[in-house]
Amino acid sequence: MRMPVGSGPDDASTDGPRKPGPTFSVIINNYNYRTFLPEAVESILRQTYEDYELIIVDDGSTDGSVAYIESLGGDLILVLTDRRGQARACLEAFRHARGRYIYFLDADDVAFEGLLSAAALAVVDEPAKVQFRLVPTDAEGRPFADPTPAITAEHDAAKQRAEIYRTGMPLSPPTSGNIFHRRVLEAIGDIPYETAIDGITILAAPFLGAVVSIPESLGAYRVHGLGHSAHANPLDAGRIGRDRERFSGRINHLNRVLETLRPSARPVREAEGFFYHWDCVTLEAAVKGQVIGPRAILAFVARLLAEHGLTRFSLRKLAWLIIAVAAPGPVKLRYVRARMNPWPRRRVQHPPALEGR
Template sequence: MTGSTSRLAVIVNCYNYADYVERAIRSVLAQGRDDFELIVVDDGSTDSSWEVIGRTGVTAYRIENGGQRRACVFGLDRTTAPFVLFLDADDELAPGALDAIIPRLGPSIAKLQFCLSRIDGDGNKLGSAVPEPDQIRVTGDLSERVRRTGVYISPPTSGNVFRRDLCELLRDADYDDAVDGIIVLAAPFFGEVVSLPKELGLYRVHDRNISGVGRAIDTGRIEQHMQRFKSLIAHLNRAVPAGSRPPQLDVERTFFYLEKRSILASIDRRMDRFRQLPNLIKVISADDFSPKRKLALSLFHILIAFLPVGMSRRLIEIRYRPERRSASALARTLIGTGN
């Protein structure tokens, strides 16, 4: 690892992940390259994380707890590398990951993304990757997709490498604690988004990183997601480079926002749920979903609007409850809901 001459900085952010952070660090050290640097930021952990980090001998900082985004910005200020990978302390890099990633990094690339193998707390594999390789191969103008829907297929935080100028947007994202919001959403407007359909990292699924497991659908949380999404779109409208600036994105015309509004109206049994259906189905029809997906989404929203409230809520819970959600659905909604 060569410090100031590194092409890539891997920043591990940790808060109370003493059980996992050493595995994350060791997975980076085991890459066996000298053209990257590793920085670990302990975000004021109250468990033994700092002691665990200390015994690895890596460059590490302990700061007052301020949330994931602030910890990552602190790490960003400790490197001048042109590309950054923010690795969550409960995730890992797969062997040979940087051999596949670093040669692909170039000035025109705003973001490089790759698949993550899902594992449990003990490291056992949990089936399909996130995103699934076939989904991440999808090509086309992702900036146009963001304009229409407000989302695109993207992995969780640890499956992305960002160009440094894109990371600078995090400094003005005071409305958000997550690091995978504005920079994921803005990436297609800043340059190329390169997708590697390979499982180059491990995404750990455990009882502390899946919010809402076992709970009924939470309307308050949906409203929080909608407000966060509005803030993200407002930030994007301000931040997109002048040379690639589209017309101002209208958050209330995106699939993400319309869908959440439809769900809330159906749960609350508001009469406007019927008026919202035509616009939502129109957006679904115009998207690049498969015909099967378009039919399923349209039928879902028709059913939740017309079924009795108990059945409607049950359908929504089945679709959105995290422990039932497929890896592909998780990947699709990360931008809107956080990780």
């Protein structure tokens, strides 16, 4: 059924008492992904666990997506927004959600049929987040790389908090590899500074409760040329600059959440105190053909060694810095392409088969 934006059911409000709802609210977020959307929808309808509701939020598609969704019928909830960006569209859909746990599935990704069953076992003790691996696939759904990220069952909230304090971000899958307790969404409020839903949610969750990591692959993450992520246009200097700015927005947002809900927690240092900020500075300068100044060079090296020590990762980053400072423009741009789109070099000779399809 179609739900008018801004007028969700009384029992979906995050204020006041709610009627009992399902364990999971699955929110498929879509914008002009009519090509992939049916597979995402079918992957939810095939779930072996049935205590869920399905919400699809369409953020102003012009490719026939809405007509397709309306043709499905059934009990699904359709929420229409008008180019708010993924984050705010997902938050609008959350207003209509009744589940204790919220699963945001990108419309170009796929959930394996046992995903919700595995998650149901993991939420018994009410963690703030459940995360799991995803199998990278190409546009046709063929796996081409090892499951990501390399999380283990020991990757808990304490470990993620330590990673955030050290590097500004935890090891976490992208949107479709996370399920959040609704209290996480209630705690973060609005996201006015970026369009991604998997930013502040991933940062805030380990401060708001336990994190359960499932080392198995429970879904597929599609990598394709139609994507809205950076790898689709690696030489977009504006995009790199926005990545730097949204990183700062996430850190500031997290500190506001901590100040309000976890005042005893140590605040996270400002964005310029992290290596990621200075890495973005070098990438942006390389794409624009600008000279990287001494301050940026020193900050890049200092933060890199402080956060990662002298490791293979650090050596690769130092090699990039030398290229960014001294190499000819075409060489810099070639390396930027490789940096911003890592998937070709992650391909494996014998990729894993898709599980649970």
